[in-house]
Amino acid sequence: xxxxxxxxxxxxxxxxxxxxxxxxxxxxxxxxxxxxxxxxxxxxxxxxxxxxxxxxxxxxxxxxxxxxxxxxxxxxxxxxxxxxxxxxxxxxxxxxxxxxxxxxxxxxxxxxxxxxxxxxxxxxxxxxxxxxxxxxxxxxxxxxxxxxxxxxxxxxxxxxxxxxxxxxxxxxxxxxxxxxxxxxxxxxxxxxxxxxxxxxxxxxxxxxxxxxxxxxxxxxxxxxxxxxxxxxxxxxxxxxxxxxxxxxxxxxxxxxxxxxxxxxxxxxxxxx
Amino acid sequence: xxxxxxxxxxxxxxxxxxxxxxxxxxxxxxxxxxxxxxxxxxxxxxxxxxxxxxxxxxxxxxxxxxxxxxxxxxxxxxxxxxxxxxxxxxxxxxxxxxxxxxxxxxxxxxxxxxxxxxxxxxxxxxxxxxxxxxxxxxxxxxxxxxxxxxxxxxxxxxxxxxxxxxxxxxxxxxxxxxxxxxxxxxxxxxxxxxxxxxxxxxxxxxxxxxxxxxxxxxxxxxxxxxxxxxxxxxxxxxxxxxxx
Numbered sequence: 001x002x003x004x005x006x007x008x009x010x011x012x013x014x015x016x017x018x019x020x021x022x023x024x025x026x027x028x029x030x031x032x033x034x035x036x037x038x039x040x041x042x043x044x045x046x047x048x049x050x051x052x053x054x055x056x057x058x059x060x061x062x063x064x065x066x067x068x069x070x071x072x073x074x075x076x077x078x079x080x081x082x083x084x085x086x087x088x089x090x091x092x093x094x095x096x097x098x099x100x101x102x103x104x105x106x107x108x109x110x111x112x113x114x115x116x117x118x119x120x121x122x123x124x125x126x127x128x129x130x131x132x133x134x135x136x137x138x139x140x141x142x143x144x145x146x147x148x149x150x151x152x153x154x155x156x157x158x159x160x161x162x163x164x165x166x167x168x169x170x171x172x173x174x175x176x177x178x179x180x181x182x183x184x185x186x187x188x189x190x191x192x193x194x195x196x197x198x199x200x201x202x203x204x205x206x207x208x209x210x211x212x213x214x215x216x217x218x219x220x221x222x223x224x225x226x227x228x229x230x231x232x233x234x235x236x237x238x239x240x241x242x243x244x245x246x247x248x249x250x251x252x253x254x255x256x257x258x259x260x261x262x263x264x265x266x267x268x269x270x271x272x
Numbered sequence: 273x274x275x276x277x278x279x280x281x282x283x284x285x286x287x288x289x290x291x292x293x294x295x296x297x298x299x300x301x302x303x304x305x306x307x308x309x310x311x312x313x314x315x316x317x318x319x320x321x322x323x324x325x326x327x328x329x330x331x332x333x334x335x336x337x338x339x340x341x342x343x344x345x346x347x348x349x350x351x352x353x354x355x356x357x358x359x360x361x362x363x364x365x366x367x368x369x370x371x372x373x374x375x376x377x378x379x380x381x382x383x384x385x386x387x388x389x390x391x392x393x394x395x396x397x398x399x400x401x402x403x404x405x406x407x408x409x410x411x412x413x414x415x416x417x418x419x420x421x422x423x424x425x426x427x428x429x430x431x432x433x434x435x436x437x438x439x440x441x442x443x444x445x446x447x448x449x450x451x452x453x454x455x456x457x458x459x460x461x462x463x464x465x466x467x468x469x470x471x472x473x474x475x476x477x478x479x480x481x482x483x484x485x486x487x488x489x490x491x492x493x494x495x496x497x498x499x500x501x502x503x504x505x506x507x508x509x510x511x512x513x514x515x516x
Contacts, residue, residue, distance in 0.1 A: 034440040041444060044451045048308050183281035190288035200295050204302055
């Protein structure tokens with residue numbers, strides 16, 4: 001039997017992720033519903049904080065900008081969220097990683113394309129929610145999204161998916177050395193969400209902290225796409241920002257490969 | 273404590289969540305203005321009370337509530353039914369995460385103490401007893417509020433989604449309830465008394481708990497505890513053993 005074409009193998013992985021996402025769409029909708037609470041909480045907070053001077057700027061945000069950031073960042077945060085790290089950890093712990101090592105398909109490629117397939121479905125659903133959110137923001141606060149900003153947002157979102165995958169791929173591979181890792185994933189996840197601007201804009205943390213966090217890859221998973229859509233990135237900075245994001249993708253991919261190489265040698269030595 | 277790695281990583285997870293919660297405190301201090309009539313130091317007391325009670329929620333009964341669906345689904349709930357212990361007690365308190373409980377409780381209490389000290393409020397025995405009482409009452413109300421929707425598991429079996437959604441509403445206490453409008457506050461205090469859980473201890477400590485709310489803070493755990501128990505006993509009659 002002829003071996004499947006290289007692209008065909010990973011297209012099947014993409015299809016697997018796509019079908020899984022359709023099957024677990026209720027979980028995704030509940031995750032999105034969970035975004036309602038922080039949006040309500042933060043909007044109420046900002047209304048009170050800006051109440052004495054609605055036209056003022058705080059942390060570099062006007063009130064409409066802050067509310068728009070709050071809503072869109074929450075939706076983006078739900079969209080780029082991963083979960084495959086638990087499956088990777090289960091494969092390592094149970095030894096079923098064995099079967100992927102003998103298949104004509106790389107485990108990294110399998111996980112990456114399954115993840116992308118999963119995100120295609122979620123992006124379709126989220127696209128509808130995002131349009132609705134932008135419409136409500138436009139009606140309530142005069143928030144406007146340009147066509148150019150939308151295109152850049154979509155491009156940055158694709159980068160965000162891959163970046164977030166690479167970050168959690170590196171974290172998941174720690175499973176080669178640690179046996180009980182579930183809580184660690186959650187700890188890393190919440191810290192990364194905070195460092196990505198997924199809870200509050202990084203500017204809230206002050207100029208020093210936000211300067212440091214701006215250099216790290218995390219902001220490109222949530223804050224960067226959000227600020228592109230809300231028009232807060234100066235046009236002359238867009239290309240440079242994309243370049244930095246791609247740089248981090250290369251670094252994280254190399255780091256992941258290095259960890260995989262060491263981890264798989266340990267896995268093979270220890271056995272299932 | 274048998275799984276020490278789990279204990280340690282559990283604490284790391286709670287530390288991550290604590291970081292997320294304190295971001296709202298950072299907003300208060302960074303904004304440099306009073307929020308709903310409360311200074312940033314007083315906001316710290318609210319968030320500290322929230323963190324302390326999250327220790328109870330996350331460490332004592334959250335995992336039991338999330339696992340209830342699985343117990344019913346695979347029939348393990350039968351083993352709880354046959355034991356000579358109150359079923360509700362056993363099902364909802366059988367497991368605990370002491371790492372999360374102690375970490376959050378201690379961190380929260382420290383935040384409350386720092387906030388009160390910076391506000392110039394003397395921490396005396398009546399304040400400690402009063403805060404502890406309303407924190408305990410809030411924990412009881414929180415327990416009742418989370419039990420009620422989870423009883424759906426006896427009817428629809430897979431209620432993981434409900435537990436997940438209920439979990440997200442805990443976060444409404446991450447900020448003082450004064451940021452919400454009057455209708456929201458009224459609903460959150462008297463109808464679905466989620467704000468009683470963490471706001472009342474803080475308001476008492478700050479000396480800003482109105483008499484009507486003071487009385488409600490005493491009555492609410494009794495009323496909602498009775499309602500939750502009644503609904504649990506009624507719902508458990510719907511239980512039909514699942515599993516193989």
